[in-house]
Amino acid sequence: MIMKNAEILFLNNRTMRELGSGDIQAGMADVKRIYSLFNYKNERGEKVEKLTIPDKVVLRFGKGNQSEYTDGRINAMPGRVHDDDLNFAGIKWIGSGVHNYELGYPRANAVVILNDPYTKLPICIADGTEVSATRTGASGGIAVELLARKDASVLTICGAGVQGRTQLKAAVIARPGIKEVGIYDKFPANAQAYVDEMSKQYPQISFHTISEDDLGENVAKSDIVITASTAEHPFIKAEWVTKGTLLANISGEEMERGCVLKADKTVVDFWQSVKHRNSSTIARMVNDPEGGHQDFVPTAEIGEIINGQKPGRENDEEIIYYNPVGAGVLDMIIVHRCYETAVREGKGQKLIFWEGDE
Numbered sequence: 001m002i003m004k005n006a007e008i009l010f011l012n013n014r015t016m017r018e019l020g021s022g023d024i025q026a027g028m029a030d031v032k033r034i035y036s037l038f039n040y041k042n043e044r045g046e047k048v049e050k051l052t053i054p055d056k057v058v059l060r061f062g063k064g065n066q067s068e069y070t071d072g073r074i075n076a077m078p079g080r081v082h083d084d085d086l087n088f089a090g091i092k093w094i095g096s097g098v099h100n101y102e103l104g105y106p107r108a109n110a111v112v113i114l115n116d117p118y119t120k121l122p123i124c125i126a127d128g129t130e131v132s133a134t135r136t137g138a139s140g141g142i143a144v145e146l147l148a149r150k151d152a153s154v155l156t157i158c159g160a161g162v163q164g165r166t167q168l169k170a171a172v173i174a175r176p177g178i179k180e181v182g183i184y185d186k187f188p189a190n191a192q193a194y195v196d197e198m199s200k201q202y203p204q205i206s207f208h209t210i211s212e213d214d215l216g217e218n219v220a221k222s223d224i225v226i227t228a229s230t231a232e233h234p235f236i237k238a239e240w241v242t243k244g245t246l247l248a249n250i251s252g253e254e255m256e257r258g259c260v261l262k263a264d265k266t267v268v269d270f271w272q273s274v275k276h277r278n279s280s281t282i283a284r285m286v287n288d289p290e291g292g293h294q295d296f297v298p299t300a301e302i303g304e305i306i307n308g309q310k311p312g313r314e315n316d317e318e319i320i321y322y323n324p325v326g327a328g329v330l331d332m333i334i335v336h337r338c339y340e341t342a343v344r345e346g347k348g349q350k351l352i353f354w355e356g357d358e
């Protein structure tokens, strides 16, 4: 048998950016599509599997969850999408190098591999760093669209890093009426840099930094509170949370467990994955054998709300807690879109992965 060459298209961070890896609006459409496929039901109301999302594998460099904050980790997130006109498989491999900023590299850095669903050969290796920030911002933006008050105008963001920026971008797309944004960070210089940068991008919004002492007051007056930090311990108190607030717990356990219990509705993206990853407040709460909440079940997965199977926000009084854990397929759908554009426009570097006999 004569073997043929097999090529991989390599797309680095700059090429990915040219191809739209940072396009939050497009990312929101992509992420919404994946969420809706997860909870897809046919006309007879039967669940149809269109996504395969194995549990994340967490490669730790120390012992236990908390070591991720000091020693970092690399997560493997494989997945497959098999819908009529959307068919791909692959893996996201995302590292968290906790000292990388000092070295001039991004903390979170990701590579995404797409495989051909028929041959299973790798067809694309792409930088997924911006993609990861875009899809997580998009996930927050979708929650703001479906779960925040329609008249939401005050937003608090905890964590002035990469995600703190994409969360803002997506939130403003979902609620253009946002007028005031407070940013809290353990390092005030990060919060100030965020204010300086974002004030230029969004001149219609009034930005301010929040100190530890002012955090309670700011949470209390916010319509939306987003946590996107690398904090190791909870710092948002349930007693601060007022009626009508959307609490979007994008990262770890920044919110006290009481925030989840106080919520009228709790919404996640993929419940099985949230519990398995065990990093967010809701996950730690149900996984704690001493906590007394092991049977707790969230009100909805977000795909059920997108597909109209369950309601989103029903009035201006509800407190809603949201936690997305993410999945590799969310990154892959964006990389797949960029890959198709690259093939059409002849962008990226072709590498011969398998040299045949030709």
Ligand SMILES: NC(=O)c1ccc[n+]([C@@H]2O[C@H](COP(=O)([O-])OP(=O)(O)OC[C@H]3O[C@@H](n4cnc5c(N)ncnc54)[C@H](O)[C@@H]3O)[C@@H](O)[C@H]2O)c1
Residues within 6 Å of the ligand: 107, 108, 132, 136, 158, 159, 160, 161, 162, 163, 164, 184, 185, 186, 187, 190, 228, 229, 230, 231, 232, 233, 250, 251, 252, 324, 325, 326, 327
């Ligand atoms: N849910 C998801 O799908 C998803 C996806 C990607 C990232 N994340 C998580 O989002 C978080 C933020 O990621 P990033 O890329 O923006 O990180 P980053 O390193 O760019 O920024 C993190 C920010 O948090 C701040 N911070 C650290 N400790 C804090 C504390 N105690 N209080 C307030 N601020 C504190 C840091 O100073 C920094 O500015 C990470 O925990 C990451 O794991 C979640």
